[in-house]
Amino acid sequence: MNRPVSLRNFAAPLIVLALVTGCTREGAIAEGGINAVRSACPVVGVPAGTGDITLFDPATSRDASAIDVTAVLTNVSSTCAETGDQIVTNVAFDVFARRRDAGAARDVTLPYFITVVRGGESVIAKRVGHVTVHFDAGQQRASAQATASSSVARAAATLPEEVRRRLTERRRAGDADAAVDPLTDPSVRQAVLSATFEAMVGFQLTEDQLRYNATR
Numbered sequence: 001m002n003r004p005v006s007l008r009n010f011a012a013p014l015i016v017l018a019l020v021t022g023c024t025r026e027g028a029i030a031e032g033g034i035n036a037v038r039s040a041c042p043v044v045g046v047p048a049g050t051g052d053i054t055l056f057d058p059a060t061s062r063d064a065s066a067i068d069v070t071a072v073l074t075n076v077s078s079t080c081a082e083t084g085d086q087i088v089t090n091v092a093f094d095v096f097a098r099r100r101d102a103g104a105a106r107d108v109t110l111p112y113f114i115t116v117v118r119g120g121e122s123v124i125a126k127r128v129g130h131v132t133v134h135f136d137a138g139q140q141r142a143s144a145q146a147t148a149s150s151s152v153a154r155a156a157a158t159l160p161e162e163v164r165r166r167l168t169e170r171r172r173a174g175d176a177d178a179a180v181d182p183l184t185d186p187s188v189r190q191a192v193l194s195a196t197f198e199a200m201v202g203f204q205l206t207e208d209q210l211r212y213n214a215t216r
Contacts, residue, residue, distance in 0.1 A: 040087050040154060041080035042116065042199040046073060049213045050202025053110060057100075062212065069108055071097035071133065073203055087152035091201055096143045097133040105137040111204035114148035119193035128204050150199055163191040 050073075057068035075094040080087065097108060110133070115126040131146040159167075166182045182188050205213070 040082050040152075041078075041089055042150070042152070042197040044076060044078040044089070044091055044199045044201070046076060046202050047200050049210060050113075050205060052213065053203040053205060053209060054212060055108070067100060069097055069099045071095055071108075071110055071203070073112065073201070076201060078199070082154075085154050087154055089150045089152070089199060091148045091150075091199060092145060093147075093201060094143060094145055095131050095133060096141070097135075098141050099135055100140075102135075102138050102140045106135045108133050108135070108142075112146060112148075112201060113204045114150070114199060114201045116150065117198045117200060119196055120198070124197075148199075148201055152197075159191055159195050163188055167192075 052070065052072045054067060055069040056062065056066045058066060073093055073095055076091065077093070078089055078091045080089045091114065095110065095112075097110075099106070099108070109130050111128055111130050113126055113128045116124050118124050127148070129146065129148065131144050133142040133144045135142045166185075166188055183192065203209075
């Protein structure tokens with residue numbers, strides 16, 4: 001049985017680039033600029049090089065003839081509840097596997113991770129889980145589904161009021177700062193980065209497996 005992974009006690013993004021009300025929508029042109037809204041939910045994705053895994057038999061060989069099982073992690077989807085003090089994100093994905101020999105029934109357990117990255121570079125939380133794919137007798141292909149979840153404190157993601165004001169204030173043509181992007185200010189840019197988070201899922205690979213994925 002696949003076990004869900006849960007991450008807790010980290011912040012997720014709440015970046016408000018424009019205050020919107022009524023029927024205003026993302027990308028709408030309004031007086032003073034363009035409204036842009038970013039969700040408090042973290043962006044979900046798969047880090048490069050971690051979406052597939054190859055098992056060898058013997059394990060030390062890297063010959064094509066020694067490939068035992070290959071698997072890909074795909075169809076990543078997420079649902080997010082933004083109400084209340086906690087932002088809960090549930091991530092689901094499929095694992096499709098293929099084995100070399102269509103012999104007896106076999107179970108193969110593969111490790112995967114969910115990690116939260118802050119500002120595009122700092123890993124602030126990580127958990128590892130396992131998903132088992134079952135090969136029926138005589139079958140070379142198998143699949144399974146796995147899930148992971150995160151619970152986010154909304155308060156930790158809210159931008160400082162001064163930063164919110166600078167990002168959302170109206171600018172009129174002719175004003176001295178009309179053409180100045182507030183994100184060119186290092187303090188504003190850093191505040192936005194600090195409130196930007198990603199939830200990443202992928203196979204938990206060894207250093208050798210990462211090198212194989214990078215060079216094959």
